[in-house]
Amino acid sequence: MTKSAQFDFQNDFPHDFTWGVATSSFQIEGAWDADGKGPSIWDTFCLDKANIKDGSDGTVACDHYHRYREDVALMASLGVDAYRFSMAWARVQPDGKGAWNEAGFDFYSRLLDALAEKNIRAHITLYHWDLPQGLQDDGGWLNRDTAYRFADYAREVARRFGDRVEAIATHNEPWCTANLGYGNAQFAPGVRDLKQSIQVSHHLLLSHGLAMTAMREVGSSAKLGIVLNQWTADAATDSQADRDMAEFEYARSVQWFMDPIFKGHYPELALRGHGDNAPVVHDGDFAIIQQKIDFLGCNYYFRSWCSAAVPPVPAPARHGVTDMGWEIFPEGLPELLLKLKAEYPDLPPVYITENGMANADTIEGGQVHDPERIAYVRSHLAALKEAMDAGVNVQGYFLWSLLDNFEWNSGYAKRFGIVHVDYATQQRTLKDSALWYREFIAARATA
Template identity: 75%
Template sequence: MTDSIRFPANFTWGVATSAFQIEGAADADGKGPSIWDTFSRNPANIKDGTNGDVACDHYNRYREDVALIASLGVDAYRFSMAWSRVQPAGKGAWNEKGFDFYKRLLDELDARGIASHLTLYHWDLPQGLQIDGGWMSRDTAHRFADYAHEVARRFGDRLATIATHNEPWCTANLGYGNAQFAPGVADKKQAIQVSHHLLLSHGLAMQSMRATNTEADLGIVLNLWTADPATDSEADRKLAALEWANSNEWFLDPLFKKRYPELSLQAHGANAPDIQEGDFDIIAQPIDFLGVNYYRREVMSAEDPPRKPVGGIGFTDMGWEIYPQGLTELLVKMKDEYPNLPPVYITENGMAAVDVVEDGQVADNQRIEYVRTHLETMKAAMDHGVDVRGYFLWSLMDNFEWNSGYAKRFGIVYVDYATQQRIPKASALWYRDFLAAQQRQRQAA
């Protein structure tokens, strides 16, 4: 069915990665340590005991990787900058060799006609700032704004979009709420305060980037999901409403309504964040786009043990229910709740699978079906009036999957970490052919 769907001629098609997950070169050319360097070098923190020191060696293989991107026929690439590569301490001196790497990457993408979509922060805070308090310190928000200004000043005319943060929910709740991610803190009150400082840093960065008169569209990327009650019980419905508020409205409301959801504030009680006068005016800066990362839904159950989703069409290797219709439901609900919602990009969507190389090929048919069905539900949301401008498949290639190490594979390109060989999976070839068919439809129209 997907082959017959026609997307707008100017729709953006891309693939996505993040710096820490692929670059490696952990201390090359003056790069400073990040919290993820520190966190992953403790084998107890990573399920397979590995770290991100080498990852996919993209720092040295970026030309090969850009050629791979180009071979897919995409017109855009979403990637992040490693803050500590360009400013080793997170404040003070800039590292020109670090900026030179990103300049070379942009040159390579430009030469291939691929638009660059940059994320400033994909979880890898410079360790120097962590020592000063990390995201618990309000000052870190101002240091982030300084970093954003410098990047926009240097590269703003070469980037299609700049996103401030990727998934601040994860930075706050996994980094500070349950210690699964760097910096490894488990304190609910800190997690909630960190979420506020992240939003504040976004607003300050928007102001600092606007001051450079950059031509890039500016926004933020959130991981969002629907929250469904497991049954029709009042208890389950209340849990679902609270989950929607805590995970989605907690970030959307400050951006678009200058407030936190009352349901969440009541639930957080004494853990609610310290908010200074004027913070919401800073946070709610106008944005040109909202990035939405969608992988699954939440099913909320008050039973003990809680009911699990039935997974009618299966689960990913992360144990996440495959629920493509949730993407339509999410986007339409956002459109209804936020009349001032800007254009949307689906900045991440994809799945982890148990991928095996056989005769030089990887037959990841479940991933093809995952992507195909999510493209259909994305188009259904567009048909309901949601202004979706582009889609970035996560991920270009297998990489360091955070606290799972190298055990989980999200890529449409297989990486043999022992040799760094890249092998396009069946999903990469499917995506290439799908995009070629879209191009033919445009030309025939």
Template identity: 70%
Template sequence: MNNSSASLVFSPAFTWGVATSAYQIEGGAAADGRGPSIWDTFTHTPGKVIDGSTGDVACDHYHRYAEDVDIIASLAVDSYRFSISWSRVQPLGYGAWNEAGFDFYSNLLGKLEEKNIKAHITLYHWDLPQGLQDKGGWLNRETTLRFAEYAAEVARRFGKRVATIATHNEPWCTANLGYGNAQFAPGVADTVQALQVSHHLLLSHGLAMQAMRAVNSPARLGIVLNQWPATPATDSAEDIAAAEWEYARSVQWFMDPIFKGRYPQKALDRMDMAQFQVHPEDMQIIRQPLDFLGVNYYFRAFVSTENPPRQPEGKLGFSDMGWEIYPSGLTDLLLQLKAEYPDLPAVYITENGMAVADQIVDGKINDQARINYVQWHLEAVQAAIAGGVNVQGYFYWSLLDNFEWNSGYEKRFGLVHVDYATQKRTLKESAYWYRNFIRSQTAA
């Protein structure tokens, strides 16, 4: 890996951004008519979050958004990716819209427009309104229709003010962590339910794409998927087969319906499909043309069938989440996607980042490990572009230290440190590095 960023040169049109999500930063949990989401319910249930915390206040972005946009502008990025809290703009997930909630996002967009920062919005970052969960949540096919109505309303109001709209962020997590192993809201551990939820999420994506196009939204439309290559630990037939299964059940499970109109056979061969409800028209609805694909990349899958399983060497280390740092996996993944899906649209790296156990020393946070991480992954992006992948942008995750789901506030991904007791924001050394790097690109 390079120790210098001098060899990194991207197109002048390349998008540089930072990313956040609503429940992780907004706070204002009951402000101005916002309804509860499944994450409000989950975090207020004892034992669900490691440090017992909630997103009730988080980074208080709901009240501090103007300050946060000023920080974004100071980083020299041209784009900001954030999600909309569905229950803030429609408290139950159905019925009346909440104008105060829409006003918040309109004001946020206005502040971004003042700073010439493009908005990239995500409709769903895991925070289903509790009102819909009470009716069955994503297990209920009717939820897909409610999501399409919500998508159309957001696109109607904001479609001319934003660069892109993504339907879902990481539906794999919604299905497998929310319903497969109960790590995330709503806290269900049932693999059959997880399978059905994954299908309804894809169906809701297709319906939402149709609904947004029906209101003539000029924003580019797409979806954001978390993806990883699967590396067999050895060259044994068992490990190779297990790696192929892992890739099929994760990456191809969501990509094949969107781009090929079917589920991957390698996954179907190993699943009990008896309770998996797919209507005849569903795959055609899911297979909507995308204007862009968002790829979130943090690690590879290192697949071992040994007992106990072999572990990766972690030559570049591990993040504070315990995730192996493996930048070349991003290149491998992108090149594999290009080979498998000839209709692959423009790609944005919509999330990539590292949790570090940051320490403030003399008022500064020297997070060189994070700087190395970003530089290595930008090298990986550059290699993918050289290989013919149409990568058009990179968003660091995340702008701020924030509520990190079931890890609570113990893990810090931000370029900006947040003192949760005082809400003081402090730029880390990685923030200054990222700013200077972007300036070097735009000046080139």
């Protein structure tokens, strides 16, 4: 890093920069069948206890459905400008098609009211992996028709809430839906089929384009975009095998989702690599996918370290690793953003929609000391400012996550929150990182 630990937080970021926190519906809401909500694929996936490392599920989670006012008050106490959260599709449309569930929409309307009372801007994500089980029964994302059902859902959300929210993202990390849900079975719906995963990725992109058009048709005033998990791909050595591996990894992961949106086609290197597993693409699909977006959400946690050796050459991890075992590599964030800026001249404003770390946090004397997380956030903010100084138009940062929560197939064993949750009592405790973030935001406001 070119900036030191004494990085001047007070003066280096623009005064209109957005500071936020982020969550997702299945990870925090609980109330899995309350008030007419239908089951999601994650409700189903959790029924097999072998799928979740601690055998847990999301039936209660952080009970945010009943405690949202308390959680909004926590956000307000931190002084954040914005809150990024996802809607549970099955809460507002139990089967993913057909009748709307007014009780579900009422919950999100009350949440939006509570945020507005605290002057916290809402950034909604339509899909954060919890597909209604009714659609999965019809083939899920492998069924092309699901893309059209998603557009119906997006249209209705934009019709109801499009003038009450700052931004609407179609998808969160479609790479994960495709590769972890259909590629290696780590995530719901638990399919292990490479060809299916690549076809699913195409249907997700198609659904994004259809949803963008649908939301604009109803005149939504919200900024519209998508959230992608992205990383640099670094060769472990100078060997041709490692360099080829890194180039393919970047093409199949980052460019695979960016190129259709910004260039109207898939990257040739990835298509060649996929061979017979390449997706079926209908005439006109890329015209649908290549809709103008108002913002790009970038989720950044680590780089991809590419070693073709057996066993692989380990990443150096000079800054350590998180409790997920992920290498901490803030240097990759400006490298990634500058690469995107160079490769996509029409890149819209960028928001860092997720960035944070899992840490083995414990309460001691009513406090949670997490200096590792503070160092992580500080170093990534310094890295982010380097990218901004080099010309990347980044307009906001959302720390992941507000609350400790259900961390997918890791269950409740991994804690990403800046607020500690005692799952037995639902007691919330601000960690030192939350206090640091609050002081940072307050200092920004008075600088």
